[in-house]
Structure formats: C-alpha cells, structure tokens
Amino acid sequence: MYRLVLLSALALTGCVVPAAFLFDERVPACRLPALTVSATWNGSDLGAIQGLCWVGPDRVALAGGHVSIREAATGDLVENLSAKWANHYDVARSPDGTLLAASKADGQVFLWDAATGREWGTLVGGTSPLFEVCFSPDGKCLAAGGSGGTAYVWDLATSRCIHEFQVRARPFRCCSVSAIAFSADSTRLVTGDYESWVTVWDARTGQELASFEGHTGIVDTVAFSPSGRVFATGSNDDTVAVWSATDYKELARFKMPNSVKRIAFLQPDDLLVAVGGTPGKIVPASGFIQATRWTTGRVVARRHLWDDYAEALAVAPDGTYCVAATHKGEVLLWRVASR
Secondary structure, three states, X not given: OOOOOOOOEXXXXXXXXXXXXXXXXXXXXXXXXXXXXXXXEEXXXXXXXXXXXXXXXXXXXXXXXXXXXXXXXXXXXXXXXXXXOOOEEEEEEOOOOOXXXXXXXXXXXXXXXXXXXXXXXXXXXXXXXXXXXXXOOOOOEEXXXXXXXXXXXXXXXXXXXXXXXXXXXXXXXXXXXEEEEEOOOOOEEEEEEOOOEEEEEEOOOOOEEEEEEOOOOOEEEEEEOOOOOEEEEEEOOOEEEEEEOOOOOEEEEEEOOOOEEEEEEEOOOOEEEEEEEEOOOOOOOEEEEEEEXXXXXXXXXXXXXXXXXEEEEEEOOOOOEEEEEEOOOEEEEEEXXXX
C-alpha cells in the first residue's frame, strides 16, 4: 500500500483552483500526466546534491560533486556536464530553456547549451565560492552570490558583470550571500545572508531599495511567488517568512520542523513548499518536505526524512510536478496535478 496526500489549492482571490499534491511513498513508481516516474532514485554518485533544476519535461540537472543531467523517470545518466568533484553548489535553467548555469567553489559560473551539453561560456565573479545562481525571468541577466559577501549580476548578451552588490557585515565578521532571487518582472534582486538580513536591490541601477533583519539565523533561501506579489525567505532558525513585494512588510511567519534549506511557491500564490533539516551528529540527521498554506499557516502535507535531510528543490516550469534531493543523494519526485 502507498499513501497519497491530496491538497486543494485556494487562490488569493478566494477562487478555488483544484489541484492535487501527491506524495507517493511506494517504490518504484507513481504516475504523472504523460510521464511515469520513479518515486525515488539514487544520485549519490554526485555526492551531496545541493542544487537541481528541471531540463525540459522529463529530465533534471543536479549539482554536487559535478553537474549531471538525468532522466527524471529512472535517474539514468544522460550526460555529465563537468568533471567529477569540481564542487558545484547550485544549478539553474534559463527561462527559455536554452542554457544551464552552475556556480562553483572557485568563484566562477559555468554555462552550457542545454540541448547539446556543450560549454557556452564562463562568468567570473572573483575567487570566493559562489553558493547560489539564478537567471532573471526575462532571460537577460544572471546573478550569483557566495562567501565573499558579494552578489554579482551579469548581462548575458555581453557576459559583462554589470553590478556587484555588497551585503553588510558586522564588524570583524565576513558575511556571505546565502540566498538570491530575481523578482517576477526582473527589476529587483533579493539577497539573503549569513547575518540574517534580507536586502532588496534595483537590478537595473544597482541601488539598494530596502534592507531588514528577516530572521534570527542564516537566510538560506528566497523565492518569489508566480504572480510576483510576494516573496518568501527561509532560515536555519526553523522559520519561513512571507513578505510583500511592494512595501516589503511581513505578511506571515510560521515555524517549520527544522532548518529550512529551500522553498518554492506553487500555483496559486498561497501554497508554499519547503525542504530542509539538519545533519546528524550525536543523533541521526532529521529532514522534511512540507507544503504549507501561508495565508493561514496550515500544514497541508508533510514527509519526514529519517537519517537524512533535503537541500535542493525545484518546481517544473509548467507547475505540474516537483523534485527534491537529499544530502545522501536520494531524489524524490511528486506531482501537482489539476483535478
């Protein structure tokens, strides 16, 4: 027997948009529209998987010790894009699906043609590791941030770095950029850092628009809603906060089972998925996958990860299904299906 947890999605306007969120705990298979995929498969040859993204409807790219494209249904290798143990922290797909980008420990961002796997170019941001990478929704820019406390923005047409945003650090401390995301209209960039601050930048002029202490711990993740009206931040203080994208006021805050590593919105805007956990030391690791309706704080689905924790999460571009990856290399897929 296996368990299906179904969610109905309620739009911010009050209109009901039927949807289903299916956690399939049976191995090996659950069925998606036009695609049958495994519930889980093992990608531990990559080491700890820290970033992933969808590459078309049936493939995913994963970043860990190297960057690899796999069949979503089986985990079978399609292509290794980089040398093994090159230490990539994150991977992202351009909005038009033509490029893949991965951030590296040496301060560079590598880009590949998503169709052929050939190298497209390299963007240099410095010598410090770059933890996070993202494309602007209009496809014109790419941003990355990392341990140097700087977020870089490049113009993809020229490969030129057009902005360097330096986050604030406390005296005698080095602050790292630990989260980064563009607004839905590509005009703003939001960063989160090790010092618990959230900063909003004008992606066109480089001006700082707002900065506030969003959490009491590291801000590990930031994501905008599909409509662009709100954005959310997650932290190792075990909370997720939701903010207005216009005046940056806090709209909601709720506790999670553990440290939050990645968050993503689903359609409609009030349904949010988070993954995370903590590594085991004296006691075994403990992780989770959780869907929450942030307008009420109601938990609508949760899955515990025993002796493991999740560090990567991605929603398919069409919003129909999701994938998460754990520190030990387990990849889990589940479905968001109209009903």
